[in-house]
Amino acid sequence: MNIGTRKILDRSFTAVGIGSIIVMALALMVVVVPIVSNGIGAVFFTGTVEHRKMLRNEFQRGDTQHLASEVASSERYRARVYEILGTFEKELEGMEPALKRQYTSKYAQTRTAIQALLGPLPGDTTPMLTRFKYGQTRWEKAEEKLHDLLYESKWDNSNSEIMGKEYFVSRSNAFKGTSLAPLFPYMKSNIEKMLLPEFTVYWGFITDSSVDSHFFGGIWPEIQGTFFLAMGAMLFAFPLGVIAAVYFTEYARPGFLNSMLRSANSTLAGVPSIVFGMFGLAFFINTLKVSESKSVLAGSLTLAIMILPTIIRAAEEAILAVPKTYREASLSLGSTKWNTIATVILPAALPGILTGGVISLGRAAGETAPIIFTAAVSVGSAIGLADVFSSPTPALSWNIYNLASEHEAAAQLRHVQYGMVFALVTIVLLLNLSAIVLRARISKKMKG
Amino acid sequence: MAEKSAVERSRSTVFVVSARKRMLNKIAKTAGEGLLFALASFVAVIVIFIFFFVARDAVPFFQLRGFTEFFTSSNWYPADEPGQFGALAIIYGSLMVTLGSALIAVPMGVAAAICLSDILPFSVRQYAKPVIEMLAAIPSVAFGFFALVVLAPLMQNSGGTMLMWAWWLLVSPFLLLAVIVASDLLTTSIQDEKRRHNRYMLFVTFFGFISLALLFTVGTLLNGIQIITGTNALNVSIILSFMALPTIVSVSEDALQAVGRDIREGSYALGATRAETIIKTILPAGSSGILAAVILGIMRALGETMVVWMASGNSSHIPDPWFNYLEAIRTLTATIAGDMGEADQVTGSARFHVLFAMGFLLLLISFISNFVSERIVIRQRRILSGQ
Incomplete structure (x- = not known):
């Protein structure tokens, strides 16, 4: 081969290697950046007056007088909406049956859209579910709902070759000539005065418990559950x-028994996490009956088995990294083997052992599969420390799955899901970062 | 004199250990070591227990239904009365995403490991390693959430365009390289320098046009593809490959580091370039270690639950055609996770035990592959140290 070609091949070989490392870094960025940028939105967002009403009613927080004045000023603008609706309802009563039928369902849709935006209208019965008691608490959601109110979404399925396309039809055209027509431009121009958006920092997202399965409130029960399980x-x-x-x-002396134990350790490290969950269910709950059904205790035991091999390996490495001279010095001073281990080797290896422990803690906090059958429930309040032996707990990892895949309003609660993922990723990455920093310091110290 | 020896005697008694004390010491030592051994062998006990308890609930399924249906039928209707428990499509789904993620992760992972062990200077390596560790640390449910909420809609809305860009970016550099190498190889036999050069340019233009045509036709073909559902095997394979990468990189990097410096220097001394040294000497020497890394990485992908549960579509059928990665599939782990909640209510039924049968299958595969990779690593260490 030509020397030039060989050089090109050599360079491109390097490029492939560096490229794949860059792709890995990019993948990390691509995954983490949306989680961080959207997750921050769970705490910092533009909240409406409905959010402050919710805080007042559900958590008894906020300035009552200021809120009352805000509510009064927003009600001034809302009154006109109610007036238009009332007039149209009267007009609807007097219409001919055919026309009336045509308008009734469309009016019902419009009314629902306004309810979603502003909360229950005057004359409505108080809804059972908290999620219907308030209008939109977040401004970006309110803008979406406003669009829903102004435009009706329809699907174009005329071309069967491709997937249906969504298109929007203005609602105000449908009500042209009726007394409802002025509602739409009015809503569009006065929505800010009705909802009073204002930049909000809601730390309660971290410290509050959830209201009405995560429609409002925060994720404290999940954070606490994750903490209990991992600890x-x-x-x-x-x-x-x-x-x-x-x-x-x-x-350990080298031999058959020892190599069997080591094999067992690496086998345990390779067992799929879902199998740990099955084992936890079959052994801790169905056989040992450590608790009636799912409990934090059963989940912790299952997670403990899962992280055990990691801890053993990290601790082994840390102990082996202790310089031989330490050991010899201690033994030459006449201390016994046990004494040497307890007073010289373990303290010297402690930072390394702790590094492994911290990484395992992160792994235990982030794992989902082992706790599905043993510890996690989708809804629930924070449990006390005394309940860990008998009651299950919500946990960040499980609730992310549950909220994103099984919740009936998953698409509406993206901000909560992002907030949860952000919280979990932050916890795990902070633990790992501290482990990395700790290890860097150790290696610097070892070098002297 | 006598006085001195008396002092010496009294001193020496301090160090003399009586038979009784020695015995006590010995007993304490044995007991202590026994206790340590008992605690250390706890790991082995757990492994045996896991096998026993998963098998205990898996065996009744095969007693009830036999082996044939489970492994050969793809009718999965566990909730029907009577239920049908054909897991072929599910096993196939598991294998499919595992293979898909291996296809992405293995070349990338090995390339990255080579880069870390042989190419990058230490100062850069210091920053690359934490990146890989962070990638390994991100919880699987976060990856699953990303796959479901970010990647799936993206694929569904502009999947064809994404595929086309991926094709262009990934394949065009390699095709360019292939053109250069092929033209060079075809012209090496020509002695005359000028004629050789002319012929070389001719070949480069010729192959260049062919590959450009290939790039364009396949690119437009890919651009025309409409992905029906974003939660499909391709989505899951991509995410799983990023979860398997850290394992592959770190284990194969260890394997490459274990290959001695002398081999590398010998190759350089013979005039090989770095790439040739790596491909022709280091990779063959470290191949068994890399194989072990690949097995471990694949196991990570096969045993992963949350990503496949959230983003694979969970539809139990064999895609049509069988290599269609753009269809929804279902895997063993996702089936266990998804069905246990309902099956748990009817303990003792085939519906409950079939999940344990799946778990046992996973356990067996992981056990065998772990065993194999461990043997491989031990063998490599022995060969390298023996040289």
């Missing part, structure tokens, strides 16, 4: 893992 798993797995690592590094 519980560490409580079981960390001591056991460190002891096992001490045995493997200091006491």
Whole structure:
């Protein structure tokens, strides 16, 4: 081959390698950036007066007097809407039956759209579900709903070759000539005065519990549940893992038994996470009956088994990294083997062991599959520390799945889902970052 | 004299250990070590327990329904009365996304591992490693959420265009390279420098036009594709490949680092370029370690639950044609996760036990592949240290 071609091949080989690392970094960015940018929106957003009403009624927060004046000023503009609706209802009564039938269903749609935007209209019975008690609490949602009010969405299926296309028909045209017609331009021009959007920082998203299955409120029960589960798993797995690592590094003699134990460890590390969940269900709940049904305890035990191999490996590496001179110095001073391990080796290996522990904590917090059958419920309030032995808990990872895939209004609650994912990713990545920083400091210290 | 020896004697008694004390020490030592061993062997006990308890609930299914239906039928109607439990389509779905993610992750992962171990300077490597670790740390449900909420709508709305861009960006550099190499190889036998050059240019233009035509036709073909559903096998394969990548990269990097410096230097001394050194000497020497890395990475993709559950469409049928990655599929893990909630109510039914049969299948595959990859790593270590 030509030397030039060989050079080109060499360069492009390098380019492929660097390219794939760049693609990996880009993938990380592509996944993390939308989660962060949309997740922040759960706490920082433009809230409407409905949001402040909700906070006042559900969480007893906010300045009552200021709210009352805001509500009064928004009601001044809303009154005109109610007036138009009332006039049209009267007009509808007096219409001929054919015309009346034509308008009734369209009017009902319009009325529902206004309810979604502004909350229950005067004369409505108080709704059972909290989600219908308020109008749009977030301004960007309100703008979407305003569009829904102004335009009716229809699907064009005329071309059977391609998928149907959505198009919009103005509602005000449908009501041309009736007393409802002025409603649409009025809504369009006065929506801000009716909803009073204002930049809001809602820390309650982190510290409040949810109202009406995450329509309002925050994610505290999930954060707490994740914390309980992960901490519980560490409580079981960390001591056991460190002891096992001490045995493997200091006491185990090479041989059949030892290699079997090591094989068992790597087998455990490779078991699919969903199988841990099945095992937790079959063993901890159905056989040992550690609790009646799902509980934090059963979930923690399952997660503990899952993270055990990681902890053992990390602790082993940390112990092996302790310089031999430490050991020899301690032994030459006359201390016993056990003394050496407890007072010299373990303290020296501690930062490394902790690094492994922190990473495992992150893994336990982020895993979903093992807790589906053993610990997680989709709705529920925060549980007390005394309940961990008997009651299940909501957890971030499970509730993200549940809210995004199974909730009846999944598409409306994207901001809550993003907020949850952001919270989970932040927790896990912060744990990992601290582990990375810790490890960098250790290696710097080891170098001297 | 006598006085001195008395002092010595009294001193030496401090260090003399009585038989009784020695025995106590010995017992304590054995007991302590025994306790440590018991705690350490807890891991092995757990592994045996996992096998036992999953198998215990899996066996009744095969007793009730036999093996034939499970492995050969693709009629999956567990809720019917009587239920049908053909898992062929589900097993196929699992294999399909695993293969798809391996096709993406293995070349990328091995390339990245080579880059980290042999090409990049240490200062850059320091920043690349955390990126890979962070990618490994992101919870699977976050990836699943991304696949469902961001990637799936994107695919559904502009899937064809995305495929076309991916085709252009990925394939055109490799085609260009192939054209250059092919033309060079075809002209090496010509001795005359000037004639060779002319012939070379001729070949480059000729192959260049062919490959451009290929790029354009396939590109327009891809651009015309309409993806019916964004939650499909391709979506899941892409996401799973990014989840498998960190494992593949870190394990194969270890394998490449284990290949000694002397081999590399020997190759350079013979006049090989870096790429030739890597491909012809380092990769063959580290191949078994890389194979182990690939097996571990594939297992990560096969055992992953949340991403496939959220974004694979969960439709239990074999795509038509069988390699159509743009159709919704269903996997073993997603079936277990999705059906357990309902099947749990009827403990003892075939519907409950079939899920454990699937779990046992997964467990067996993971056990075998783990065993194989571990043997491979041990063998490589032995060969390399033996040289």
